[in-house]
Amino acid sequence: MAKIAFILLCHKDPDAIIKQAQSLTAVGDYISIHFDARARPEAYKRVRDGLAENPNVCFAHKRIKCGWGEWSLVEATIYAVQSAVEAFPRATHFYMLSGDCMAIKSAEYAHEFLDRRDCDYVESFDYFKSDWIKTGWKEERLIYRHWFNERTQKRRFYAMFELQKRLGLTREIPRDIEVMIGSQWWCLRRRTIEWILDFIRDRPDVMRFFATTWIPDETFFQTLVRHLVPENEIENRTLTFLMFSDYGMPVVFYNDHYDLLLSQDFLFARKISPEATELRRRLGVLYSSQGARFQISNEGRSLFKFLTGKGRIGRRFAPRFWETESSLGREREMLIVVCKKWHVAKRLLERIRQMTNIPCIEYLFNEESCPLPDLGGIQSTMGKRHRHRRALMRMLFDYYESDRLVVCMDPANLDLLEDFGRDRSVTRMLEVECQFSDAYLIGHAMRVGLAGDRTPYETIQRLLPTVRNDMIHESDRIRDANFEFHSRMREIDPPEVNARAVAEFLTVPEATAQEIVQLDHLFAD
Template identity: 35%
Template sequence: MSVGIVMLVHTAFDRAEQLARHWSAAGCPVVIHVDAGVGRGAYRTFTKALKDIGTIRFCKRHRCDWGTWGLVAAAQSASEMMLRDFAEVRHVYLSSGSCVPLRPVRELIEYLEARPRTDFIESATTADVPWTVGGLSEERFTLRFPFSWRKQRYLFDKYVDLQRLVGFKRRIPPGITPHMGSQWWCLTRQTLSAILEDPERETYDRYFQKVWIPDESYFQTLARLYSTQIESRSLTLSKFDFQGKPHIFYDDHLQLLRRSDCFVARKFWPQADKLYRAFLSDSGGGVTMAEPNPAKIDRIFSKAVERRTRGRPGLFMQSRFPNDGWENGVTCGRYSVFQGFSDLFEGFEPWLAKASNTQVHGHLFHPAHAEFSDGQTVINGALSDSAAQRDYNPIAFLTNLIWNTRGERQCFQLGPEDIEAPLWFLARDPNAQISVISGAWAVPLFKSNCNFSELRQEAARLQKLENAQLDILRSPHAKARVRIWTMAEFIEAPMEPLQGIIDEMGQHSLRRLSEAPKMSDLTGFGQFLQNLKNQGMHPYLMGDFPVHPGGPSQKKPPRKPYLVQ
C-alpha cells in the first residue's frame, strides 16, 4: 500500500462515493474532506454510505470557497490524518470528487513505487509562467486579500485599489520564494510531513492565509524547501480555458481522454455516465507503464480555445458577439457591392449574373425591403426580406447572408437611399469589393416625369447622401477594395472598368468580356445637369458633362485603347 488518496468533496456525493470505492478497491487508503458548507443531513448520508470500508476516513471540515485559505486547510487536515493513520503510505495524491482515474490504479501505484523519492507538483515562479488571469501575479504575494473574489468582488477590488494607492506591500517570510502551479499534487511522505511539521509552519500559514488563491502556491512554494527531487508537473490532467476556468469533460471526450495516457483527469461532468463506466470498470488489461503525455491532446485544447476566442471567419457567436474587435474576419467570404451600375445600365443585374456566374441581388438595403435575387422573399438560412428584421441589426443581416451562402460569391446593389446599409462595416471589411459610379443616381431622375422643382430638391438630397457615403469609402481606415469613378469618367470607356471588376471577382479564368450591358440613352443628360445648375443646385458628383454633344464637324475624342485577346 504505497499511495494514499486525499479527496476534497463538496458536491455530487454519489460520484464521490463511487470514486472512493474505486480507489479503496485498488488498495489505496482514502481520506475525504467534505466542505463545511455542505448540510449536516447530506454529510451524514455520505459518511454512512462509506461506513463499510475500513480504509476510508473523514477528516475535520473547513469551509472551502474558491481562492481562499480553506482549500489549503482542508488539504492539511486530510494529509495529517493520512500520515497518522496509514504508516505504509509512501505518496499522498491530492484529488477532488470529480477527479477520475483514466488508467488502472495499479499502474499509478507501480509508477510511483518506481520513483519513491520523487514529488510530482507543478511549481514555478510568477515570472516564468503566463497562467495568471485577471492581472494579479506578483501582487498576489505582496498584497492582502481578506475578501472573496467571487462573493465579495466589490470589496475585493476596492481593497486592492486602496493598497496600490498607499503603496502597501507585505513582507514575504524569509527563506521562501513564492511559486505557483496546479493545486493537484502528489507528494512523498517525507516532503509532505516536513511541510506539515515545519517549526515555521505557523508563520507560513499566517502569511498564505491572505495570499490570493493560496491552494495554487502554498504547497508549491514549501515543497521547494524540502523536496530532494521535484518533477514540476501534475499527474492529473487539468485543462483551463482562456478565462482560467477548468474544462469539463463529457461523454464525447472518451477517446480524447484515453489518448492522453494520464493517470487522473478532472473535471468530469457528474452525469457523464459513459465516462464513469469506461474508466471505473475493472477491465484494465495489462500494465502498460506508459509515461503520461497530455501534450498529445494539447493541440485540441488549443484549437478549442482559439475557436472560442476568435471564432470562425464571418460567424458571430456567443463569446465574440458582445466584444467588438474580437472577430476573426468580419465576413466569411468575398462579395461585391455595386453603386450606380443598375442606374446607368439597363438589365445590369442579369448581365452581371451571366458574366460572373455569381448570385446577384438588387438593393439589399432598400427602404421598403431587401431585394433578393430572382424576387425571392426568403433566402438561405431562412433570411427574410423584411425591412424591419433587417434594420434591427443590418450588420448581422449581411454577415448571415454571406455565411449562409458561403461557397457562392454574393453581389448586391447600393445607392444613396439605402441609409440603413452599414457603410463603415463595408468599408472596413477586407472581403468587400466596392465599385461606385458617383452621380449615376441622376439618370433615373433625368428619365422621370416629375416637375423640375421636385427633381432639383431630390437631386440635392441624393447628392448629399452619396457624398457622405463616399467620405466613408475614402476613409484611411477603409480596408475594402474600393474603386470610385465619376459618371463622366466611367462612360468614356466603360469596358475597361467592367473587365477589371469581373477579373478581380475571379469566378472564371481571365478572358475578355464578349457582351456588354446596355447603357441608358443619355441624350440630353448634359442639358439636364445644366438646368439643375441654373436652378441653383450644383451637381458635382457626375463629373464634367458637355451641355451639347459635339456636332458633325467636331471630332469625337478618341476612346482609350484596351487589349483584345
C-alpha cells in the same frame, strides 16, 4: 510498490463521492476526505455512512467552510493530509483530487508509473518571472492582506485592498521563501508530506503570510515543495489532465471523451461532467482493471485548441490605420492562388512562371522559409509580414517592377483574402479544389500537431471527419465572402474546364492556360 493516499476535497454529490472512494480503494489504495462544512449535514452523513465499513477511507479530523480563493482550501487540505498520514502508515504517495476528478489509467499503470522515479509531481514556477498568471493581479496577491472572499464579499474584498493600497500598507514576503505558483493538483511522496507538516509546525510566520494571500492553493504547497526538496527530485508537472477555455473556465469532459482521455500522458482527469454517467462508469471500472495497455498520444490540448478555434472567425477587431489609408494602387492586379494542398499550388505557380512573365511568390504568409527579396526587414518574420501586409505587397510590386503579381495563400487566411479584396487594386482569386484522401488527412493532422506517431488508430479515425469538414468549411467561407473575381479550378474537372478558369484568372489566351494545366502530376500527393 507505490500505494497512494488520495486527498479528496469535495462539497456535493455524496453518491458520486462514495462511488469514487470505493473505486479508488478497491485495489488497496487509500483516501482521506474533507467534505465542505458548508454542505448540508445529511449529505455529509450519507458519505460517512456509505463508507463506514471501508478500512481504507478516513475523514479529515476537522471540517471547515471552504471558499474559492481563500486560505480555507489549503487549511482543509492540510487537515485531510494530517489524517491520511496518521491513518495510512503504508501510503507512499499523497495525490490531491477533487470530486470532479477520475482516473484515466488503471491502478496497475499508476503504481508502476510512480515506481519508475523517486520524485514529487507538482507544477512549481517562479511566481514573478513566469507567465503562469496571464492577466490580473500578480504582486497584489502577496504584498497585501486579503481577509474576505472576493466572490461572496466583493465590496469588502476590494474596499480593504484599496484602503491598504492608499495607506501603503504593504508587507514583505518571508525572506528565505521564494514564492512559486502552479496547479493545485499535485502528487507528493510521503517523505515530502512529512517535511511539509514539520515545516507547518515550525514556521508560524510563513503560515500567517499565506493565510492572508489571495488564491493560496496555487502557491502554498508549490512554494514549500521547492523550499524543502532538492530540484532534481521535483518533476515540474501535474499528473491530472485539465484544460481551460479562453475565458479561464475548466473544460468539462463527457461520455464521448473516453478514448481521448485514456491516450493522454496523465493518471487522472478533471473535470468529468456529473451528467456523463457512462464515462464515469467506464472510468470507475478502469482503475481496478488488470493488464490494460495504454497508447499515449497526448494530442488532447492541441485537438481542443483546433476544435474550439473553428467556432471563431479570425478577424481582427479593426484594421490598422496604415492599411486603411494605403492601397496597392488602382492600376495593379494581385492574383491569389488559394489551395489547401501547398505542393499542388507550387506546381501550378511553376507552370505559370514557365508560360507567362508574371512574377510568382509562394506561401509568403504561411511559410517563414518562403524565398523573398531583402526589403529592409519587413519580410524577415511572419509577424511582420502579416502586420504590414499591404506595405509588403507594394514593395514586392515595386521590386519586380510589375503591375501584376501571383501569390499563394491557404484557405484558412480568410482575413487576408478579405483585406486584399477590399483594396482599390484589382484582386483576382483562383481557388484550387483538391480531393483529400484519408492518408492525406492523417498526414495533415500530424503536420499541424493534432496527431502523432503514437496516436491510436481509433482516435485518428474519429478525427478525420472533423478535419475533412473543416476544410470544406474553409472553402464555404470563401464562397460566402462573394469576392468579385473568384474562379475555381477542381481536381475532378477535365483539363479544358480548368483551362477556362485559369485563363479567366490570369487573363491569358485559353491556349496558354491549357498548357499550364496540362501537367500529368499536378494534383498528385
